[in-house]
Amino acid sequence: MDVGQYLEIFIDEAKEHLENLNTQIMNLEQDGENPDTINEIFRAAHSLKGMSGTMGFKRMQTLTHDMENVFSNVRDGKIKVTTGMVDVLFQCLDALEQYVSLIQETTDEGENDNEDLIKALNDLLNADPNASLNESAETPVGANTSVGEEKTGSGDSRNNGGAEPAANNKSDSPENDAKHKWKKIKIGNVEKSAIDDAVKEGLHAYGISVFVQDSCLLKAARAFLVFRAIEEMGEVVLSVPSVQDIEDERFDKDFSVIVLTEEPLEKLISAIKGVSEIEDAVGDSIYAGTNAEGENAADAVKDSAKENAPGAKAAAGTNASADSQNKNKTPGKTEGKKAMGKPVVNRTVRVDIEKLDSLMNLVSELIISKNSLVSVAETEIGGGSLAFNEQIEYLESVTTSLHESVMKVRMVPIESVVTKFPRMIRDLSKKLDKKMELYMTGEDTELDRTVVDEIGDPLMHLLRNSADHGLESAEVRAKRGKPEVGSIYLDAYQDGNNVVIEVRDDGNGIDVEAVKAKAIEKGKITQEQADAMSEKEAIDLLFQPSFSTAKQVSDVSGRGVGLDVVKSKIESLSGEVEVRTKLGEGSTFTIRLPLTLAIIQTLMVIVGGEKYAISLGSIQTIENIPVDEVKTVQGKEVIYLRGNVIPLVRLTKELEVESMNAPDADLLVLIAKKGDRYAGIVVDEMIGQMEIVIKSMGKFIGKSRLISGATILGNGDVALILDANALI
C-alpha cells in the first residue's frame, strides 16, 4: 500500500493520541481504578495500533498491541495498576514518541524493536496466571468498541440482530440468515406497491446482499459496477444504504438491494459475483420465506425505508465508534440510530501555517491600503463627501474585524505545549528525589500559533528551575513547617492584549545575597556595585548569560544555561519576563506575551515634528499637566498623579530632537505602565488612535533600545514604533 499520502495525517493523529495517552496515564497514577481513564487509555492504544498497522509500521503496532493487552486486563480487573506499571507505560510512551518522530523524519519507524518493553509488558500480564494473552486480546474489545471492531458481515448482523431482535425472527439457521441482510430492509409503501405490481406481472422480486472483499479499494466504484451488472437484467427498487450513500462510500463492506427482474436468481448472483473483488452475494425471493417472514416484510411497510436500514446503521456505528465510543459504555442501538448512516462530520480543517501567514500578510496590506484611503480622504478631497467618509468608516470596521478573525484562526490553546509538563515534573520528582506536584490552570488560554511553538522550551526551563533550585529538600521543608510535597503552579490567562503565564513555586525563593556573592565571585560585579544594588537589580543578574546559583550542578537544570536563554527567547517574541520572590516563601516568574505580533493598535504622536507610534496596550491614561506641577526629586522630573509619584520621560530628550512646543505650554503626558511601575511620557502632539502593521527594521539598522519597529502610514510615510516598556 502506498502510504505516503497518509503520512502527514498519521503523524498528526498519532501525536494527538500520544498526548492523550500521556495525560491519561498521569491520571491513572492518581486514580488507578477510574474506568473512564482505563477505557480512554485502552482506546488510544487501540487506535494507535490500528493506525500503525495500516501504515505498515509493524514495530509500533506490536508495542501498542501489547499495551492494549495490559489495559484490557486492567479493565477486566485481572491486574491492578501499580507504580511499576505506570513506569513501564511511560517508557512505552517514550518509545512510541520515538517511532513517531523517526517516521516524521525518515518516513520509517526504524529498527528498534523495544524488546525489553515488550517483555516488561508481558511480565505485567503474566504476573497473574489467569491472564491469558489470547483471551485478553479479544474479550475487552467486545465490551467497549464492539461496533467498530465487528468487521465481518456476519459479525455485523449479529450485532444488529441483538439490537433488533424482532426483525430477526424465526430463522432456523442463524449463520446463514445473518448473511441475508436484505431481510432487514424496511420496505416503504411506494416500493411495496411497485413490487406487488411487478410480481403480478410475472417478475421476480429478489432480495440480495452483496459483500465486497476486505482488500477492495474504491468500494463505491465497485458497488457501482455491481449495480450496473444488476441493471443489465433488472431494476433495483431499493438499496440499503441508499444509492447516494453508496456512491459516497458511506457503507462498510456490504450492501443490500431489492431487485425486480425476469431472470432467475442464479443468473443475477453469478453476474454479481462476476464483478471483481466481490467476496460473496446471497439472495432469495422476498416472498419465498415462511409466512412469518412474509408478514415481516409486510409489517415493515409501516416504517420508513432507509432510516432503520441495517447496513446504514453498521456504517454509522463504525464511524461513531472511531470517535466517541469511549464515552458511551453501550454503543449500539441508540447511538447507531442517532447517527443515522451519516458519518460524523468533521468540522475542522488542517491548514498549513504558511497559508495563514500569507493571509495575515494580505490583511496587513489591506490595512495599509485602508490607512492611505483615510489619509486621502483627509487631504485631497478635504473632508470629502459624507457618503465617502461613511464608506471609509465601514471599510475600517471591516478590516479591523477581518484582522481579528484571521488572528483568531491563528490562535491555538497552549494546552498542546503544557500537557507534557505534568509528566516532566513526575520524572523530575523521581530523579531529584523531591516530592512535588504541578498544578496548572488556564491550559485553554490561546496564543498565536508561532508563539505557542516557541514558548515550550522557556516554560520547561522555568519549571525545571523551580523543581531543582526553587523547591527545598524534604528535610528543609519539614524544618520550615511547609508541607512535605512541594507545589509548582503554572497559571495562564489573558490580560488585555497580552497573555500572561506564571510559573510559581512555594520553595526557597531567590537568595539575593547568594546571587550577589556569586556575581562577585564570577567577576561580573564588584563588591561596591553589589552593595548599591537593589534587590530587583540583583535578581536581574540571574538573567545574564552563564549564571547559576545552584551550588551543585545537576543534570536537571544544566550548567547555568537557562534563564538567560529564557529571557532572550521571550524577548524575541516581544514579550517580557518578570520575577517576584520572597526568600523562604517561593518565587514567581511572570511571562507576558503579546497576543499578536503583526498588527497592533497604537497611539500616533508627534515629537519634534516627526510622527511616532506607541502601542496602545501600554498606555493607561493621557494627562494634560501644567508645567508648574512638574516637581524634581533626586534630580529627576516627576509628577504627582492621583497619589502616585510618576517619573517623567521627555521624548524630545530621549530622541535628541527639539520640541516644537513653547517651554511654558502644558505638557501632554501619556501614562504608561509596565508591571507595577509607571512612567509619564511627554510628547508634543497627539494625532489619534491607529491600527498599524509592524514592519521589521531590517538587519542593517542596529538594534535600538527605544525603537521596536516601523510602520507605513496611509500617506506612504514611515513612522517609527516606540517601545514604551523600554522608556520605563
Add this chain to the structure above:
Amino acid sequence: MGKGVLIVDDAAFMRMVIRDILEKNGYEVAGEAKDGKEAVAVYKEKQPALVLLDITMPEMDGIAALKQIMEYDSSAKVIMCSALGQSNMVIESIQIGAKDYIVKPFQADRVLEAVRKILG
C-alpha cells in the same frame, strides 16, 4: 476485435510495470500511449482487445479518451487505472462504459484478475 492490450499512462515507469505484469502472464501488448489523444489514435489503428486507461494524464485525460473510444467503438473493453480518492471519476467512467477499474499502486494479482475477467 483486434488482439492484445493497449496500455495508456503518462508515466513510462507505469507502462513498463503494467507491460511486465501482462507479458509475464502470457498476454500480448498491442501498444502503448502516453496521453488520451495518442490512446484514441492507437485504438483506432490497432483495435486492441482491451485498454488499460489511466485517468490523470496531460493533453486529454482518461475520461475524455474513454468517451471518444466508446463513441468510436461501443463494444470497446476498457479498464480504468485510478488512484485512491478518484472514486467519482471511476464512477463516471463506468457510466460512460468502462468495464472495470484497478487502483494504483497496482498489485499484479488485481491487474491480472481484472484482465482475466474480460479477456479470459
